Amino acid sequence: MVKLHEKLEDCLYLNIFVPLDVDLSSPLQSHLPVMVWIHGGDFIAGSASKPLYDGRFISNFTHSVVVSLEYRLGKKDYV
Template sequence: TFKVHFPLTGCLEDCLYLNIFVPLDVDFSSPLRSTLPVMVWIHGGDFIAGSASKPLYDGRFISNFTHTVVVSMEYRLGEEL
């Protein structure tokens, strides 16, 4: 028989990150005269792969072009290897 030993290791659950993109012309030194629309985008990936940090999903363009606050998120899709 084989004896299997799994050492106890620490587990880090710090796996959720928000990317927030705001239009360049927003002046944070004074109150906003009107509110901005917010778009929240969650990347797909069939719970296997994917990332909101890929250059294809960069929120700066859509934020500036549409004058919208864009929020995307990074989250873990499976076990960390």
């Protein structure tokens, strides 16, 4: 069981969002544009998992694949 404010080491994530209406068997839809987004925050704060940065809307609206990265923050993680 994880405590509410416990700092976890597993903070490397790759979030992939695909439009809801994709038919991968169709040759015209098998190649979609891909947008990769890395959140800012100067390696101090921020998160790609905040609801504000949910890639589902962008993926469905632009009919593209959206990829966002979650990475380690703070100087102790780079030592």
